[in-house]
Amino acid sequence: MDFSPELIAIGQKAKDAARKLAYSSTANKNKALLAMADALLAHEQEILVANQKDVEAAIQKGIKKSLVNRLTLTSEGIHQMSDSLREVVNLADPVGEGEFWTRPNGLRIQRTRVPLGVVAMVYEARPNVTVDAAALCLKSGNAVILRGGSEAIESNKVLSRVISEASERQGMPTASIQLLENTDRQWVQQLMKMNGYVDVIIPRGGAGLIQTVVKESTVPVIETGTGVCHAFVDQEGNFDKGVSIVFNSKTHRPGVCNALETVLIHEAVASEFLPLLGEKLWDYGVEIRGCEKTCAILPYASKARSEDWGTEYLDLIISAKVVKDVDEAMDHIYQYGTKHSETIITENYTTAQRFLNEVDAAAVYVNASTRFTDGGRFGFGAEIGISTQKLHARGPMGLRELTTMKYMIYGEDHIVT
Structure with a gap:
């Protein structure tokens, strides 16, 4: 050259x-x-x-x-x-x-x-x-x-x-x-x-x-960087924590790599949790693209396309999927995640430890926003990037x-x- x-x-x-x-x-x-x-x-x-x-x-x-x-x-x-x-x-x-x-x-x-x-x-x-x-x-x-x-x-x-x-x-x-x-x-x-x-x-x-x-x-x-980040709301997750963490992860700064792009919800709590989360996101102006079960629960959600699950929106858009259990959630993250930041909302210690140990990502959280993946917030001062x-x-x-x-x-x- x-x-x-x-x-x-x-x-x-x-x-x-x-x-x-x-x-x-x-x-x-x-x-x-x-x-x-x-x-x-x-x-x-x-x-x-x-x-x-x-x-x-x-x-x-x-x-x-x-x-x-x-x-x-x-x-x-x-x-x-x-x-x-x-x-x-x-x-x-x-x-x-x-x-x-x-x-x-x-x-x-x-x-x-x-x-x-x-x-x-x-x-x-x-x-x-x-x-x-x-x-x-x-x-x-x-x-x-x-x-x-x-x-x-x-x-x-x-x-x-x-x-x-x-x-x-x-x-x-x-x-x-x-x-x-x-x-x-x-x-x-x-x-x-x-x-x-x-x-x-x-x-x-x-x-x-x-x-x-x-x-x-x-x-x-x-x-560095590409962040298709997920939150999994477990059946033993606290609803208030779940709404707060998902909302913060998505809306605090939607245009950055550690912003949330997909929320996964345990089927046992989807009918109760999704309306609470959906209303808060919808009122804020977040477009929700969901699986068939999500759309059945949230009438204002649009049907997700196959490409939505692997999209880094960097915008006020979130995809939502109801899953059978933590195993299906981790399988979904394995297929579509970019090894950036993933979080679980649960009060079950064993489930939390499984998620921490088995999810392959640079940062894996329990009951915390993905927005914490940052050099300053980790105590490193400014960061040059987030390596995936x-x-x-x-x-x-x-x-x-x-x-x-x-x-x-x-x-x-x-x-x-």
């Missing part, structure tokens, strides 16, 4: 920056993060003006409301981004963590955490990812190349410039944080094949984006997940015989 000279220059600068970042002290990295947090607040109006341009353009294009909401920044949102940077400062630096042991022959071996190198982030119209990714990569000693969605380009230009200039003023290597301002798809296609410049690429967004990167990239990929694969990271990815291991061996004229 022929690479753009401009893109090669970006890759080389990132590689050079990563080399220096790898041994930057925790104190210096924290100073840079604090400066970045202050800079966001100092440039708040500039950021909001740029974001307004993106929002107006998105509305004119007819982008659906839930995605416009993800794109929109407010004064409160900018303060939250600033606060998230300060939270990362307070997190332990994983670089240098490790263990040490001595072999019987006297060879001393040290295993220690080191940065991945150059991280490329490909994501959609969420400007906050620009700041979160930059913060986590910097703290973990990685250079980052950011490629956000075209819908957020004006916001991302200002955000990346503000935080990169702030970090450089505090002595961080030039080009530690870079944004691809060219939104041409060809640049992404080239970025995905820049082995030798990029060490790992992390896609964050909808199923289409993620699968494109997974299938086309020659650079190692950490797959098993290598090398799974679940919310914080600082430790942006490092790898290195072995350092001390000998005294040791040779193999």
Whole structure:
């Protein structure tokens, strides 16, 4: 593949920056993060003006409301981004963590955490990812190349410039944080094949984006995100908890990957529980697409199509199915789930433990909303994404997940015989 000279220059600068970042002290990295947090607040109006341009353009294009909401920044949102940077400062630096042991022959071996190198982030119209990714990569000693969605380009230009200039003023290597301002798809296609410049690429967004990167990239990929998340309401589940948890999981922020897409209801309680849940969802404006039994109980539900069970709506739509028992619920999740987040509402300890042990997902809950699958809520600070694969990271990815291991061996004229 022929690479753009401009893109090669970006890759080389990132590689050079990563080399220096790898041994930057925790104190210096924290100073840079604090400066970045202050800079966001100092440039708040500039950021909001740029974001307004993106929002107006998105509305004119007819982008659906839930995605416009993800794109929109407010004064409160900018303060939250600033606060998230300060939270990362307070997190332990994983670089240098490790263990040490001595072999019987006297060879001393040290295993220690080191940065991945150059991280490329490909994501959609969420400007906050620009700041979160930059913060986590910097703290973990990685250079980052950011490629956000075209819908957020004006916001991302200002955000990346503000935080990169702030970090450089505090002595961080030039080009530690870079944004691809060219939104041409060809640049992404080239970025995905820049082995030798990029060490790992992390896609964050909808199923289409993620699968494109997974299938086309020659650079190692950490797959994140697609969330066809389920809640199973057991026959021994508390109805009040069930309504509250399902409603929160679906409506709190419907356009994110940990939002609920399907609710499964034990047949023994469906006729009692579904009207309680359905009324609350319907009154809020949630469209319900149900199986035949659901539609018989809820006259305002529309009949689900076969493709509904595997759809990540990212909108105020939910599919509902009545199942025989926990086994059928787990079978359904096995068939249609994306190994993201699943929850059970039950007061039965044995059933809860079966669900926890047998459901294969990054996060499995008992009596809690799927919306908790988040680096901040898990205590990791900001997150770079939620991995749904098993290598090398799974679940919310914080600082430790942006490092790898290195072995350092001390000998005294040791040779193999």
